[in-house]
Amino acid sequence: MSSCRHLAIIMDGNGRWAKAQGKPRTMGHLAGADNVRNIAIAANEAGVKYLTLYAFSTENWKRSEEEVGYLMKLPAYLFQKYMREFMERGFRIRTIGELDRLPAATAKVLRDAEEESKDNPGLNLIIAINYGSRREILLAARKYAEDVRDGRANDLEEDGFSSYLMTDGIPDVDFLIRTSGEQRISNYLLWQIAYAELMFVPESWPEFTPEVLNRCLDAYAHRDRRFGGVHES
Ligand code: FPP
Numbered sequence: 256m257s258s259c260r261h262l263a264i265i266m267d268g269n270g271r272w273a274k275a276q277g278k279p280r281t282m283g284h285l286a287g288a289d290n291v292r293n294i295a296i297a298a299n300e301a302g303v304k305y306l307t308l309y310a311f312s313t314e315n316w317k318r319s320e321e322e323v324g325y326l327m328k329l330p331a332y333l334f335q336k337y338m339r340e341f342m343e344r345g346f347r348i349r350t351i352g353e354l355d356r357l358p359a360a361t362a363k364v365l366r367d368a369e370e371e372s373k374d375n376p377g378l379n380l381i382i383a384i385n386y387g388s389r390r391e392i393l394l395a396a397r398k399y400a401e402d403v404r405d406g407r408a409n410d411l412e413e414d415g416f417s418s419y420l421m422t423d424g425i426p427d428v429d430f431l432i433r434t435s436g437e438q439r440i441s442n443y444l445l446w447q448i449a450y451a452e453l454m455f456v457p458e459s460w461p462e463f464t465p466e467v468l469n470r471c472l473d474a475y476a477h478r479d480r481r482f483g484g485v486h487e488s
Contacts, residue, residue: 259475261305262298263428263444263451266291268435268459281325286461288329292337297465299344299378301472305425306380307351309443313387327361330382334368341368345377351421352386379425386421388445395419422447430475435459450482 266287273283291308298306311326318326334341334348341348348368355362365382399419402408408415417423428444428451438455440448452475458467479486 259301259303259429259472261307261426261428261430262303262472263307263309263431263448264294264463265309265431265433265441265443266460266463267433267437269461271435272459272461280322283459283461284322284326284329285332288333289336290461290463291333292340293465294463294468295341295346295378295380296344297468299346301469303472304379306378307383307422307425307428307444308381309383309386309441311352311384311386312442313353313385313390314442327358330361330364330368330384334364338368338371341380342372342375345375346372346380347375347377348372349379349381349425350384351381351391352384353390354385356385381422381425383443387442389442391421392446417446420446427451429480430454430472432456432471434463450480452478452480 269283269287270280271283272286273280276282294308295306310329315326316323348365348371350365350369354365357365361384365384395416396419399408399411399416422444425447428448431440431444431448431451432454433439434456436455436457454471454474456463456467456471458464
């Protein structure tokens, strides 16, 4: 049995879920934001310590101005509605992604939530926003090169390189779930998922209930993770 310390989720299918009900895509994103709260609570109760959710990728800027604008307001919606509960449950809010390139108000809401919860001991709820893994790796390589040039670093091991990533201090992903049937990684945590177990479920993100999550975690617990080695038993 392996326990899942770090769970990452690609929250896909909000738009299709809304359309199937004759609603605008934005209503899917709103339902998706409410589901962030439900799944964070369920993951915490299941013993997950790090939950990383893909809220907005560096490629998502290609969507309509209306949809991007709507997505940028969701952090404020989420934290206004649920921050008190997150604090009571001891969740620590963190972000990965380039916040400087977000609308100032969106970045502020996220930074305020990080600051307010920074001493909390519980679930690390990590929002990936304006995040792209190739960009993350590129920025890390650039910073490393500067550090070598200026004499602050020399030969790196894998652990040392990890500390240049936006996930510095966060353990590698154990389990990655993508909702809504697509079987792609979409530039998400490429370094961090090197040995992760992967699962692709048909439910869209708004339909991904705590029951579905628990089913996935049960299946994960029965997988045999060998990290490239063999088991002795
Ligand atoms: C993909 O579904 C989902 C997104 C691009 C946005 C995910 C955002 C949320 C779930 C909202 C929560 C975020 C925060 C910060 C609180 P899609 O709309 O691309 O689905 P489709 O493939 O059906 O069009």
